[in-house]
Amino acid sequence: MTKLSLVGDIGGTNSRFGLVAEGAMAVTRIEKLKNDDYASLEDVAAAYLRSQSISDLEAAAIDVAGPVTGEEFPLTNRDWIVSRTKLKAALHCQRLVILNDFEALALSLPHLGRDDLVQIGGTEPAKPSVKLVLGPGTGLGMAALAPLPRGGWLALPGELGHVNLPVVTREEFDLREAMTAPGTVFESEFAVTGGGLHLIYITLARLAGRAPLLTTPEAILQAALAGTDADAVKTLDHFIIWLGRLAGDAAMMMQAHGGVYLAGGIAPSIVSELRKGPFRRVFEEKGRLDLNSVPLYVIVDDYPAFKGCAAALQHI
Template sequence: MLTGPADFPRLIADIGGTNARFALETAPGVLDRIEVLACADYPTMEMAIRTYLADAGEAAVRHAAIGIANPVTGDWVQMTNHHWAYSIEATRLALGLDTLLVINDFTALALSLPHLPGHELVRVGGGEALAGAPLALLGAGTGLGVSGLVPTPGGAPVALAGEGGHASFAPFDERELEIWRFARARFGHVSMERMLSGPGLKLIYEALSHLAGESWEPKTASQISAEGVGGECVRCREAIDTFTAILGTAAANLALTLGARGGVYIGGGIVPKLGDYFARSPFRARFEDKGRFSAYLAAIPVYVITSPWPALTGAAAALAAHLDG
């Protein structure tokens, strides 16, 4: 289908387990009226969309794209870390849309990578990115999103739609084995997401306190990272150091799996808020601590994505590609 000015504005959304980010795309790649709604404030996704469109004063949207934090395997969508569930087709009809494209949020984020300006990327070690090689992407927020952008011969790169955040956590040392045991008693299978997420940071903090024989004061993930980075809470510092080390293991595993010599990109709601600490954290040393593949990993640059709304850019690109056939 060829598109023209009449097809704008388009509704673009990035929906995670905590935050639903909305925008109107008013011309190709131009995002306006960006708003963040708390998922918990709305009983359904459709209600959140209706609220956003009403607040934006926009009723005449025909095409929409949503990046959402769960696998998208058919018409029925069930979020992993929030209770929203819906039929894509029923939602499209209810909202009077011609097009409702729903893709995984990290697939959308992967599509944004070629569009991100250099000043919205903070490099953490490594050498030069290898042109034409796959890119790896992971990001901790309410859950752990994982994707990659893989080149194709002569065509557009393909963004992977996987659920790598639910692959098993691989402890690196005795301390992480103890944390794994603590988590195993609570959850059974311990996925990477059980560690690398806001709830995961809280779990690491609790596990470390338990292992030290201390009673722990309940803290939010934001408090743990702020007091850990600031140095006023020793156990919080240990927790955020452990979190970033485990992220190093996960990022290196993904880089090896994808052959991501084009670079590893880190998004999500947690790491970009850690500021300068992240470059000083155990992340990079752990990333390169891979035995016979240490030199391979040492060459790979890692970039923290500091763009405020990167997945919206990717969802808009996916919608444009879909409409242009």
């Protein structure tokens, strides 16, 4: 009987798991568990395996939201300490690989099909070229995927969310100043994330002398898309422009002619605005360097990181 391998996508709020057969990319028996119900990554992974009546694994590939360093390391948005030794013991697996969440997303890119993507301009390159994946959610993550000389790909995790927010106009400078706490450097993920949507919104309302009516990023997005709240509409405008500018900066620095892919929960929900608004124009506005041909994609697959984890399993 073919042994199964585990794939896991561990966020701050939820953990998602699935199973793959040896050498396969298809992920089955997907389940989402709330992290608040468990004391550790070992506990939530073991709970999933019990629910699937799995007691023995061939291998496991787990991606986590945060830097993956050393034998033990903390998650960025969860008070869990990840231990390679404890996790491998809890999973009863022969082989284990732990990935950064955007590293897993980068590894998924060659395995995404047409139905998994919405393209926003640009053209596909004639030969394998550097690709980037980035995306706003709880944080603002990024990773590059570089083609290897003898075939295959190398994923390179990055930290786009911690660069300075790229402001250009006088209005943007004033807004960033109003959002900045004294003595701090304003990082991009303070604005281009779910929490950033809320911060932009309440700051715009305060500057206009109004009390903010909406209290969550989800409500702000819904009102912006429906056009029912002027501050929400302006919030989304700033968000899209900054996202486009950051994506263009990253593409320019890495010469990502293979494309820039937007991941996470926010980008798919605003595809219509990204396609019709200034997003593509702002992405391309880089002075002497030409980004006109670089394709932009929004990933609409529900579980792209699982594809990256499945790909990683084939190399451990």
